[in-house]
Amino acid sequence: MSEAARALRRWLCEACGLVYDEARGDPDSGLEPGTRFEDIPEDWTCPVCGVTKADFRPIEPAPPRIAPAAGAAAGAAPAATPATMQAGEGVVVVGAGTAGWAAARALREAGWSGPITLVTACDGTLYPKPVLSVALARGLSAQALAERSGPELAAELGVRLLARTWALDLDVARRRLLTTRGTLRASHLVLATGARARRPALAGAGASRLFAVNDLAAYARLRDAFDAALARAAAERRAPRLAIVGAGLVGCELADDFAGAGAEVTLLEARLLPLAERLDAATGARLRDALGARGVRFSGGAVVREVLVPSGAQADDAQLGLVWEAGGGSHAGRFDLGLVAAGIEPELRLARRAGLPVARGVVVDAETLACADSRVYALGDCAEVDGRLGCTIEPIGRQARTIAGGIVGRPVPYVVRDPVWVVKTPSLPLTIRPALAATAAAS
Amino acid sequence: MGAIDTELACIDPAALAATVERELDPLVGRIDRGLYPAAALRALGAQGAFRHHLATQRPDGRRDLVGAIDALGAIGRSCGSSAFMGWCQDACAWYVEQGASETLRRELLPKLASGEVLGGTGMSNPMKYFASIERLALQGTRVPGGWRVSGRLPWVSNLGPDHVFGTAFMPLGPDGAPRTGAGVEVMALVRCDWPGVTMTEVPPFLAMDGTGTYGLAFDEVFVPDDHVLADPIGPWLKRIRNGFVLMQVGIGAGIIEGCVALMRESNLRLGHVNAFLEDGPDQIEDELGALHDRVAVLADAVLDPADARFAEVLTARLMASELTLRATQSAMLHTGAGGYSLASPAQRRLREGYFVAIVTPAIKHLRKELDRLMSAGVR
Numbered sequence: 001m002s003e004a005a006r007a008l009r010r011w012l013c014e015a016c017g018l019v020y021d022e023a024r025g026d027p028d029s030g031l032e033p034g035t036r037f038e039d040i041p042e043d044w045t046c047p048v049c050g051v052t053k054a055d056f057r058p059i060e061p062a063p064p065r066i067a068p069a070a071g072a073a074a075g076a077a078p079a080a081t082p083a084t085m086q087a088g089e090g091v092v093v094v095g096a097g098t099a100g101w102a103a104a105r106a107l108r109e110a111g112w113s114g115p116i117t118l119v120t121a122c123d124g125t126l127y128p129k130p131v132l133s134v135a136l137a138r139g140l141s142a143q144a145l146a147e148r149s150g151p152e153l154a155a156e157l158g159v160r161l162l163a164r165t166w167a168l169d170l171d172v173a174r175r176r177l178l179t180t181r182g183t184l185r186a187s188h189l190v191l192a193t194g195a196r197a198r199r200p201a202l203a204g205a206g207a208s209r210l211f212a213v214n215d216l217a218a219y220a221r222l223r224d225a226f227d228a229a230l231a232r233a234a235a236e237r238r239a240p241r242l243a244i245v246g247a248g249l250v251g252c253e254l255a256d257d258f259a260g261a262g263a264e265v266t267l268l269e270a271r272l273l274p275l276a277e278r279l280d281a282a283t284g285a286r287l288r289d290a291l292g293a294r295g296v297r298f299s300g301g302a303v304v305r306e307v308l309v310p311s312g313a314q315a316d317d318a319q320l321g322l323v324w325e326a327g328g329g330s331h332a333g334r335f336d337l338g339l340v341a342a343g344i345e346p347e348l349r350l351a352r353r354a355g356l357p358v359a360r361g362v363v364v365d366a367e368t369l370a371c372a373d374s375r376v377y378a379l380g381d382c383a384e385v386d387g388r389l390g391c392t393i394e395p396i397g398r399q400a401r402t403i404a405g406g407i408v409g410r411p412v413p414y415v416v417r418d419p420v421w422v423v424k425t426p427s428l429p430l431t432i433r434p435a436l437a438a439t440a441a442a443s
Numbered sequence: 444m445g446a447i448d449t450e451l452a453c454i455d456p457a458a459l460a461a462t463v464e465r466e467l468d469p470l471v472g473r474i475d476r477g478l479y480p481a482a483a484l485r486a487l488g489a490q491g492a493f494r495h496h497l498a499t500q501r502p503d504g505r506r507d508l509v510g511a512i513d514a515l516g517a518i519g520r521s522c523g524s525s526a527f528m529g530w531c532q533d534a535c536a537w538y539v540e541q542g543a544s545e546t547l548r549r550e551l552l553p554k555l556a557s558g559e560v561l562g563g564t565g566m567s568n569p570m571k572y573f574a575s576i577e578r579l580a581l582q583g584t585r586v587p588g589g590w591r592v593s594g595r596l597p598w599v600s601n602l603g604p605d606h607v608f609g610t611a612f613m614p615l616g617p618d619g620a621p622r623t624g625a626g627v628e629v630m631a632l633v634r635c636d637w638p639g640v641t642m643t644e645v646p647p648f649l650a651m652d653g654t655g656t657y658g659l660a661f662d663e664v665f666v667p668d669d670h671v672l673a674d675p676i677g678p679w680l681k682r683i684r685n686g687f688v689l690m691q692v693g694i695g696a697g698i699i700e701g702c703v704a705l706m707r708e709s710n711l712r713l714g715h716v717n718a719f720l721e722d723g724p725d726q727i728e729d730e731l732g733a734l735h736d737r738v739a740v741l742a743d744a745v746l747d748p749a750d751a752r753f754a755e756v757l758t759a760r761l762m763a764s765e766l767t768l769r770a771t772q773s774a775m776l777h778t779g780a781g782g783y784s785l786a787s788p789a790q791r792r793l794r795e796g797y798f799v800a801i802v803t804p805a806i807k808h809l810r811k812e813l814d815r816l817m818s819a820g821v822r
Contacts, residue, residue, distance in 0.1 A: 121817065166817040168758050174730070178758065180810040180817075183765055349822050 011037050011056040016049035016098075016130060016393040020056060028426060048130040049393045050420035050431055055406050090115030091407060092177055094167045094183050094350060095192035096150060097122040097215070099301045099380025103190045104159050106400035110408045114187070117160045119179055122261020124163045127216045130393055133253035134424045135219075136261040142220035152427040167193075170354035188375045188407050191351060191362055195344035195381035195391075202245075202340075206307035206320040210245065211339035214253075222339065225318040227260070229336035232317075239264040243322050243338040245275035245304055249423060251341030252287065256425040258292045266333060267291065268324055278421060278432050290428035302326035310334050346382040346389060361389045367413045369402050377403045386416050394420060455491075459514055462490045463521050471522045474653035475791050481561065481603065484528060487518065488558010493532045496686065496745075497540050499548065500757055508686060508742035512693035520704070523795030526694040527802070531601035533690050535562030538609040539632060541683050542672030547632055551607070563601040565659065566612030566687070567803040569628070573680070574612075574804070574812050581612035581627060581661055582621070589667040590614070590629065598645060600656040606635050626677020632670045639664035650794030666785035681748035681807040685756045688804065689745065690736050695763040696731060696798045702774035702792050703728050709777040722773040727766070734762050750821045754812015754813060761809045764800040771796030 008022040028047055045052055082173040091107060093100050096118055104116050126148045154161035156341045162181055177184045197212035211222045233240035240263045244251050247269035271374055273284030284310040288298050308321035318337045346361040356371045357363040361384030364370060369377050379399035381390055405412035423430035452814050466483040474480050494500045495510030511533055519526030536555040554560040571577040581594035592612050599608055611628045613621045642657040655717050673679030706724040709716050737759050744752055771793045783788025801808045
């Protein structure tokens with residue numbers, strides 16, 4: 001047995017960072033523990049981002065980590081600054097989500113030895129974002145989702161990390177980035193500003209109590225509130241009541257995840273079926289029924305009229321009341337916790353301030369991913385390629401390699417692929433592969 | 444219509460430049476070392492330098508914030524101290540024009556606009572208080588017909604025995620407890636010659652000693668209701684804050700222009716070595732032009748109370764500070780040992796430049812406030 005166990009390996013999804021561990025298998029996809037990667041059917045796809053087996057690579061056993069001694073010699077330091085470069089110049093990456101870190105890593109892998117500065121308003125923690133909506137089922141706390149701390153990753157990649165720093169303004173012509181910690185000069189800029197959760201304007205004093213989750217910090221707050229809701233419900237000998245407004249991808253996934261964790265979930269959606277934007281009616285109905293079997297109360301055609309602060313709610317708890325109309329009638333409910341899942345919108349403030357072309361996202365060249373200025377690039381959720389927004393994790397690694405290739409002068413033309421949507425609803429797992437939309441005329 | 448023609452002529456840039464050359468240039472070194480140039484400031488006021496942004500004080504009834512900024516720039520090109528005092532004057536008049544007191548608008552504002560009365564702004568402490576950096580220094584209790592105000596303000600500039608200034612205090616209830624809530628403070632205009640106001644000399648500064656800067660002690664100072672500019676201060680503050688901050692860009696712009704001139708002059712002789720310096724005059728001038736364009740756009744919406752607009756204003760102000768520091772350092776490096784002489788304007792520019800980056804809102808204050816606004820989701 002021990003011989004066989006030693007031979008088992010782990011495989012990394014290059015697109016999203018998911019690790020397939022042969023020892024554990026992938027029970028959700030019907031792969032028993034001990035299933036070797038070679039033995040996985042070829043039509044299997046990454047349970048997180050939907051890429052195929054070809055995008056996985058084996059993880060070599062990690063070499064033992066040697067912590068550098070205090071005041072370690074320069075030999076251990078990351079790539080040195082070329083003497084010809086003006087002080088402070090180098091690549092500046094704005095944003096430390098999946099895209100920002102992918103860009104920094106791709107630059108190092110492409111041989112960029114100059115300085116890289118990563119500017120981010122968050123603390124720079126790297127985490128697998130698609131897992132946010134399935135964390136409960138996997139028994140993961142918000143803290144456990146953090147894969148690497150910002151400083152740790154920065155040290156590995158030789159990146160100067162400016163965490164908790166806001167990029168205020170970008171002077172494209174002079175390639176100067178004004179931040180809340182000083183002005184940076186850059187030879188190249190990479191915008192990885194991501195997206196933020198959309199918050200529809202809802203009436204009522206309780207509207208600000210609705211959670212909207214698009215990053216780890218917001219998810220951690222949601223989980224804290226859910227823990228409080230669990231405690232309150234347990235004291236009253238009932239299940240915690242959760243309202244989710246919006247049954248798109250994230251709304252459905254979170255509804256399934258929280259229902260699986262024992263919550264009584266009400267899922268409100270303006271359209272008649274869940275995921276109506278992406279699913280045909282028959283599949284949408286199947287998803288609705290599968291969620292229903294899980295205990296999710298789906299209300300289609302629902303329009304939220306008001307969000308109330310219920311009597312007895314404390315200033316620091318998340319309880320709220322919802323009033324909505326559906327099916328020709330008016331409904332009301334009291335919930336321990338509510339969240340709104342209305343999609344995301346690209347964070348474009350900096351690009352707009354810089355005067356870069358912006359449509360729905362930062363408009364980049366489909367082959368080079370450069371903005372109008374050839375030394376400014378954008379990738380990930382903030383970028384609009386070929387008239388389309390990314391919004392999935394799969395393209396990010398390839399986009400990072402294209403940008404790194406452009407910066408080091410060895411072009412890696414980007415190829416627009418069909419987006420693949422993996423709906424991580426264990427009640428009814430779905431993979432959506434829409435045909436490429438006709439090439440948009442918009443640009 | 445002769446009167447109107449005269450007044451319009453008063454805000455002619457060439458006339459202003461001539462006044463600066465005649466009244467200010469000969470005094471610049473002495474102002475740096477402590478001379479308060481009251482006569483020069485009054486002459487600039489008479490020239491119309493301080494009325495550009497005051498729609499109610501112009502014959503055409505138009506508000507020209509860019510004109511105010513450019514006038515401060517013309518003054519600052521010669522003397523950073525005087526540009527700062529000009530800004531104090533502009534800000535004080537701005538408080539009154541936007542304030543609630545009909546009496547002050549009628550009786551005092553024309554005199555502030557013309558420079559007949561000189562005014563300061565005791566808003567450094569309140570601005571830092573509103574950014575959660577300091578406690579509010581003054582407190583007032585309600586009495587018949589007004590307020591009794593006590594406390595100490597460490598530095599208020601552009602003051603003299605017969606000057607006025609604006610400042611804010613925290614109103615205390617009968618039980619001595621401060622009012623609670625956001626923006627509940629009271630804004631008032633105070634006269635230096637009121638009983639209970641004591642002006643004390645402050646230790647010398649690194650530069651700009653002639654700015655009429657005093658420490659102020661308030662001992663039960665009676666502030667009549669007709670000198671209250673805003674109670675509560677909240678909505679008024681949102682109206683004046685963009686103008687307050689944007690007009691400061693003029694101080695920096697003037698110093699930067701002065702530095703560009705110094706660099707160009709130096710390049711006549713030392714251009715072959717100065718070519719190895721960063722931030723040459725063309726580059727600095729180019730960036731100043733871009734900043735001016737940005738400020739002109741923001742000036743069109745100066746009364747916009749939105750936080751998003753204020754964030755843009757703070758960003759422009761931050762750029763002005765950073766560019767001033769680069770320009771003054773570069774002027775010093777361009778002029779070399781000659782600029783290091785106490786007889787040279789380059790070293791004075793360097794010291795003035797630090798002031799732009801330090802005066803409220805300082806660079807660190809701007810970054811902290813922008814961090815707060817961004818973190819609160821202001822876009």
